[in-house]
Amino acid sequence: MVKICCIGAGYVGGPTMAVIALKCPEIEVAVVDISVSRITAWNSDTLPIYEPGLDEVVKKCRGKNLFFSSDVEKHVSEADIVFVSVNTPTKTQGLGAGKAADLTYWESAARMIADVSKSNKIVVEKSTVPVKTAEAIEKILTHNSKGIDFQILSNPEFLAEGTAIQDLFNPDRVLIGGRETPEGQKAIAALRDVYAHWVPVDRIICSNLWSAELSKLAANAFLAQRISSVNAMSALCEATGADVSQVSHAVGKDTRIGPKFLNASVGFGGSCFQKDILNLVYICECNGLPEVANYWKQVIKINDYQKTRFVNRIVSSMFNTVSGKKIAILGFAFKKDTGDTRETPAIDVCKGLLGDKALLSIYDPQVNEEQIQRDLAMKKFDWDHPVHLQPMSPTSIKQVNVVWDAYAATKDAHGVCILTEWDEFKTLDYQRIYDNMRKPAFIFDGRNVVDEAKLRAIGFIVYSIGKPLDQWLKDMPAVA
Numbered sequence: 001m002v003k004i005c006c007i008g009a010g011y012v013g014g015p016t017m018a019v020i021a022l023k024c025p026e027i028e029v030a031v032v033d034i035s036v037s038r039i040t041a042w043n044s045d046t047l048p049i050y051e052p053g054l055d056e057v058v059k060k061c062r063g064k065n066l067f068f069s070s071d072v073e074k075h076v077s078e079a080d081i082v083f084v085s086v087n088t089p090t091k092t093q094g095l096g097a098g099k100a101a102d103l104t105y106w107e108s109a110a111r112m113i114a115d116v117s118k119s120n121k122i123v124v125e126k127s128t129v130p131v132k133t134a135e136a137i138e139k140i141l142t143h144n145s146k147g148i149d150f151q152i153l154s155n156p157e158f159l160a161e162g163t164a165i166q167d168l169f170n171p172d173r174v175l176i177g178g179r180e181t182p183e184g185q186k187a188i189a190a191l192r193d194v195y196a197h198w199v200p201v202d203r204i205i206c207s208n209l210w211s212a213e214l215s216k217l218a219a220n221a222f223l224a225q226r227i228s229s230v231n232a233m234s235a236l237c238e239a240t241g242a243d244v245s246q247v248s249h250a251v252g253k254d255t256r257i258g259p260k261f262l263n264a265s266v267g268f269g270g271s272c273f274q275k276d277i278l279n280l281v282y283i284c285e286c287n288g289l290p291e292v293a294n295y296w297k298q299v300i301k302i303n304d305y306q307k308t309r310f311v312n313r314i315v316s317s318m319f320n321t322v323s324g325k326k327i328a329i330l331g332f333a334f335k336k337d338t339g340d341t342r343e344t345p346a347i348d349v350c351k352g353l354l355g356d357k358a359l360l361s362i363y364d365p366q367v368n369e370e371q372i373q374r375d376l377a378m379k380k381f382d383w384d385h386p387v388h389l390q391p392m393s394p395t396s397i398k399q400v401n402v403v404w405d406a407y408a409a410t411k412d413a414h415g416v417c418i419l420t421e422w423d424e425f426k427t428l429d430y431q432r433i434y435d436n437m438r439k440p441a442f443i444f445d446g447r448n449v450v451d452e453a454k455l456r457a458i459g460f461i462v463y464s465i466g467k468p469l470d471q472w473l474k475d476m477p478a479v480a
């Protein structure tokens with residue numbers, strides 16, 4: 001029986017391995033992690049991550065050919081294929097701080113693999129890593145190999161959160177990079193056989209190692225660039241009276257451009273886009289390509305601009321101060337259908353409003369108070385470390401109140417900000433919300449989910465990203 005072990009039971013390792021176990025009943029899959037609490041949660045009825053469809057897949061395989069364990073060394077030593085799906089955070093100190101990927105966790109996983117291995121292994125990079133990481137890992141493994149043969153493959157993951165199971169069941173492509181030697185090609189074939197259990201072979205792309213590593217960074221940079229492009233347009237739409245939804249629709253109808261990923265928003269979030277672009281920028285700089293680095297840096301700059309612009313709109317339209325005013329925040333996750341808050345634009349918007357002394361009442365159907373307080377207290381990039389190594393927040397922020405209902409959040413509020421596109425925000429009883437708010441009552445829609453005309457008819461002053469402005473907002477221009 002082929003044995004697979006995945007180091008890292010996170011958003012990628014957990015769902016990816018659960019799907020491999022489901023689709024390949026004759027393969028034994030073990031997912032291991034240094035975080036005991038994560039493993040305990042994977043073995044319980046409440047999984048550590050919320051992802052539609054994940055519970056069913058885990059329930060079908062857990063205890064049969066899918067195991068979650070904190071006995072990392074045992075499972076690694078027994079495996080034929082070892083996936084490494086650990087954190088690759090942005091460095092916060094030292095060379096490349098604020099940009100370069102911190103490979104501490106990757107390196108420690110590689111050294112552990114070398115230490116405990118007694119048989120030949122294929123080691124698969126699942127984490128997103130800088131180009132040429134495979135070479136570094138190869139050096140660590142071969143210098144400590146005790147005669148064991150290690151083949152390194154790059155198999156980046158393209159799943160998006162909220163649709164992870166769907167994406168894993170039906171991927172646009174699976175990418176496998178390996179050495180162009182006979183042994184490298186044999187390793188590629190072995191991994192291809194695993195995916196071929198359910199992925200059509202024409203969607204399994206094989207390449208050299210460096211192309212596979214770079215393709216992951218490139219794909220995320222292109223996706224994020226589309227959002228920054230449409231967000232840049234949204235600012236111009238507000239200035240000119242154009243409507244960004246109409247512009248996106250018209251532009252996306254061009255089959256060369258396509259309609260996806262053209263929704264203007266308060267900014268992109270999530271654990272990957274910013275981190276991976278910063279990593280790409282650093283690699284360009286290290287390779288003596290400052291123009292290319294600056295080109296990609298702009299994608300992040302526009303994203304930061306969009307979040308600041310949103311906060312400035314709120315404050316300026318509410319008579320240039322939100323001090324002591326209750327503002328309801330609807331949605332805190334970085335997108336709908338996930339409880340993940342990593343790099344969510346809500347953190348920057350909330351911090352901006354708190355900086356102007358607002359009182360925040362936050363509601364998100366999947367994010368609890370402890371998480372929100374941690375996020376608002378944490379320093380930039382600290383979130384991307386194993387949970388038990390993250391600094392604890394010393395105190396909770398008193399101006400922040402977390403509630404479990406949109407109506408409680410909005411009661412007596414001066415303004416409402418929609419920061420995640422949860423479906424339930426489309427069908428709220430906005431008349432009831434308006435009746436219970438202070439007047440004038442404002443709605444700032446950072447996701448373009450509400451029907452502005454209906455809300456205006458109720459009496460709200462409405463701001464929707466990239467849409468023609470109310471007279472009120474035109475009269476109170478925001479400083480960009």
Ligand SMILES: NC(=O)c1ccc[n+]([C@@H]2O[C@H](COP(=O)([O-])OP(=O)(O)OC[C@H]3O[C@@H](n4cnc5c(N)ncnc54)[C@H](O)[C@@H]3O)[C@@H](O)[C@H]2O)c1
Pocket residue numbers: 007008009010011012013032033034035038072085086087088105106108109126127128129157158159160161271272384385386387
């Ligand atoms: N989240 C996504 O949607 C996504 C998608 C594609 C790629 N990625 C990439 O995949 C990687 C993992 O991302 P994630 O979102 O799953 O992160 P995560 O933080 O959810 O999970 C990583 C896990 O690795 C564990 N870990 C760290 N070092 C370890 C070690 N030495 N031994 C055992 N366990 C260890 C941590 O405790 C943690 O549970 C990152 O490189 C990320 O960029 C993420």
Ligand SMILES: O=c1ccn([C@@H]2O[C@H](COP(=O)(O)OP(=O)(O)O[C@H]3O[C@H](CO)[C@@H](O)[C@H](O)[C@H]3O)[C@@H](O)[C@H]2O)c(=O)[nH]1
Pocket residue numbers: 128157158159160161162220223227260261262263264265266267268269270271272273334335336
């Ligand atoms: O038109 C759009 C599409 C997305 N977003 C925002 O962009 C962010 C990222 O969304 P999405 O890409 O759907 O989610 P992620 O889970 O971050 O997935 C991205 O990052 C993963 C990690 O690398 C990759 O595997 C995926 O392919 C890539 O889509 C979220 O805040 C979205 O709200 C927009 O603002 N407008």
